[in-house]
Amino acid sequence: MAIVHALPDASAWTLDPDLAYLNHGGFGATPIPVLERQRELRAALEANPTGFLTRQLPGLLGLVRDRVAEFLRADPAGLAFTDNATTGTQTVIAQIGLAAGDEVLITDHSYPAVVEQVRRAAAATGAGVRVASVPIPAGGPAAVADAVLSELTERTRLVVVDHVASCSGMVFPVGQIAAGARARGVPILVDGAHATGMLDVDLGAIGADFWVGNLHKWVCAPKASAVLYAAPPWRDSLRPLVASHGTPAGFRPAFDWTGTRDPTALLAVPAALDFFGQAGWEAVRAHNNDLARAGAELVAARVGTTTPEADGLAAAMRLVRLPEPLTEPAARALETRLLERHGVVLPVTNHGGWQWLRLSAQLYNTLDDYRRLADALG
C-alpha cells in the first residue's frame, strides 16, 4: 500500500499570518525544518571556522552538488554554485566573448537585471541587442519558440531566454529553443531562476550551453543559493568573476571558493530537497499549479478581465490583467495599497503595454489569500 503524506501547510513556514503572501516567486520563503538545518550548520561552522571551511566544506559541497545534479538530471561535473541567479547570468554574459557587430538576442520577458547585464556587455564591446517579442497570450509553445528563433541572425552570438519569466510567469519551451539555437551554432543561456523546483527540470534533455537556477525560490532553500550549469565545451574557460585560490584548478574548484562567505544556505539545500521530496514533488507541483490557476481565475472574474494562460504555458505563477493600463507610479502605488491596507503581498508587472497582477502559489497559500486580493480590488 502506498504511503500518502499530507502536504505541509503554512504551519511549516514563519510567514506573518496577517499577510496573504502571494509573492513566493519574488524571493522564495524557507520552511522551518530547513532553517533549523541551516542553524545547525552555522553552529558547526562557528565551532571551528578553520576546520569547517578548509577541511569539511569541499566534501560537503560535493554532496550538495550530487543531490542537485540528480534533482536537475545534470552532469555534476558541469554544476557550479553561485549566490544567486544574477551572479550566474552575469558570469556567462561577461565571458561569452562579444565583439563589435555581434548581437545578443533576448526577449521582451527578460528579467530587467539580466537586460541590464546584456546592455552593459553590448555597450562595452560594440555589440547590439535584439529583442524578440512574445505576446501574451502567446498561442502555445511552438509559437513562443518561433517568436524567439525567427529573430536569430548570422550576427547572433548569444541567446538569453527565460525558463519561467518573471514579468509573466510564462514557461518557455526552452528545449525547443535550445535545439533551434544549436542548429544555428548559437550558444544559449537559459535563465531558470524560477524553474528549479517549480518545474520538473531535465538539464540533460534541454541541452542548453548554460543554465542558471535559484535554489532559494521554488526549492525554498535559504537565501543566496543558486546553480550555474555549463555544457562540456565551456568548462575549460568559464570562471567566476572573482578569481581566488581554486581558479587555476578548473571549473568546479574555481566556483567552490571565491573568498570567505557563509556557505550554510547552500549546505542546507539537501534539507529543502528532503522537505519537498517527502511530500512528493509531483504532488507539490500539482497543488501549486492548481491553486495558482484557481486563484487567478477567481481574481480575474472579480476584476472583469482575463488570466491568459489557457495555452498551457504557465505553472505556479499566473497573471491577471488589470482592467486599465496604469502609469509606473500608479502600479507601485497599487502594490503599496494592497500591502498596507489589505495585507496582500504581490507584484504588479508590465508587459505589452498592460499591467498585470502576478500571483504565485506555494503550499502555505490557500484560496482565501486570493479571495482577500479579489475583495481588495473589487
Ligand SMILES: Cc1ncc(COP(=O)(O)O)c(C=O)c1O
Ligand atoms: C527571471 C529571473 N531571473 C533572475 C532573477 C534574479 O534572481 P536573484 O535575485 O536571486 O539573483 C529573477 C528574480 O526574481 C528572475 O525572476
